[in-house]
Amino acid sequence: MKLVFHGAAREVGRSCIEIQTQGDRYLLDCGIKFTTEGFSYPENVFDVVKLDGVLLSHAHLDHSGGLPLFEHYDMVCPIFCTHQTLALTKILLKDSYKIAHIKRLHPAYGKTDLKEVEGSTTRVEFDKWYSHRKLTFRFLNAGHIPGSAAILFEAEGKRILYTGDFNTRTTRLMKPADFAKDLAELGPVDCLITECTYGNRQLPSRAEIEPRFLEAVKRVIANGGSVLIPVFAVGRAQEILIMLAKEQWDCPIYYDGMAKEVTRNVLTNQSTYVINKDELHRMFFSKVKFISSEQHREEVARERPAIFVTTSGMMQGGPAIGYLKELWHDPKNAVFLTGYQVHGTNGRHLVDDGYVFIDGWKTPVKCEVQKFDFSGHADIEDIKRMVWAVHPKKVIFQHGEEESVVNMVEWTKRETPFEPYGPSIGDEIDLGDEKESKNIASLSK
Ligand SMILES: [Zn+2]
Helix, strand or coil: CEEEEEECCCCCCCCEEEEECCCCEEEECCCCEECCCCEECCCCCCCHHHCCEEECCCCCHHHHCCHHHHHHCCCCCCEEEEHHHHHHHHHHHHHHHHHHHHCCCCCCCCHHHHHHHHHHEEEECECCEEEECCEEEEEEECCCCCCCEEEEEEECCEEEEECCCCCCCCCCCECCCCHHHHHHHHCCCCEEEEECCECCCCCCCHHHHHHHHHHHHHHHHHCCCCEEEECCCCCHHHHHHHHHCCCCCCCCEEEECCHHHHHHHHHHCCCCCECCHHHHHHHHHHHCEECCCHHHHHHHHCCCCCEEEECCCCCCCCCHHHHHHHHCCCCCCEEEECCCCCCCCHHHHHHHHCEEEECCEEEECCCEEEECCCCCCCEHHHHHHHHHHHCCCEEEEECCCHHHHHHHHHHHHHHCCCEEECCCCCCEEECCCHHHCCCHHHHHC
16 A cells, blocks of 8 residues: 655644555545635646545644535545534535635636535544545544544554554543554554644743633733734634633624634534533524624724634634734734734734735734734644654654654654655655665655
């Protein structure tokens, strides 16, 4: 069996790993990457018409956003994902298509392709074995967002765990991933493919960061300013609502963008791994206010004090920039980013260099800016613990920027008996024949 890396290799975005067995080809995820210009797709995936299956770990567009383009190029194979991932992917794909049209990014695909993604999908349940052609696979809770899964699969006598995006800490919304517990029942793996978004950083604990965040919001409101909280529609938006539920607010809380539709979906879907639904329900149906039109949004954006919880989390789309237009010039206001900011996005520009692009204009932001690391991802210590617990023969680090991947590869070489890989795009790892395996880690640094 061979693995080919088409994306998320020494970068964060466009996750896409091809599994090649004798005669069959499957994909693990099929995402897009957000860039300043728009987005990019997985590279060098040829003959999509001949693919035999896609295993989709979760709904985020950097894992699912390439699916409609592949459908457009006549991909005919089934896409396997959890019930909730399908529901959320539908919402996210529809929205990204809409944004691409508004911004004239012109994705090659059309609405029919979006429908075909849905039509091709086969829903799977967590913690059950499934078979498809030469693959046997099982979806395990990844603790990242509702519906998110790590995928354990077997083919040609090898067993591999692909973590997708995972979190081993309990959040306000999700039960954590526990692969060691899963594998204690299921047996060891030959190869672990893990994300390493935070492969070079430790994150503060939730117990520390959450009060700091709430205090900061309270301070801005008490001074008569307004707070913009850009959120990822899936996961972070709901978590922020559950956090805000802990306090009494004398100002309105507006909940805008796709977060609304996603939250409704999260509340109506059954999931063993989603928690605090009652608090979320209370906030969503009785505490927050929704935006009814563009004009309504413009009006409320000028309100002081107020809290605006809105997409998108990296301020690349969604209404967030619309609010910032009314907030950026006054130091009394604040923008509190709530998660990872990819290189090249407005959010990253804001954190690193203090500016954003508003309607194409580079705008130095004068209001307060802070980033709170409410991560849905494991940090460096969590990843190390997970790697030890899973105890694979080989470990492949991907879905991390160059320095994270290198850091994890070096650590593995130095401190563990496992064989590390840090593939670049286009690299192949042969898991079947030990002699033919390219040690990509040693090629790169
Ligand atoms: Zn994700």
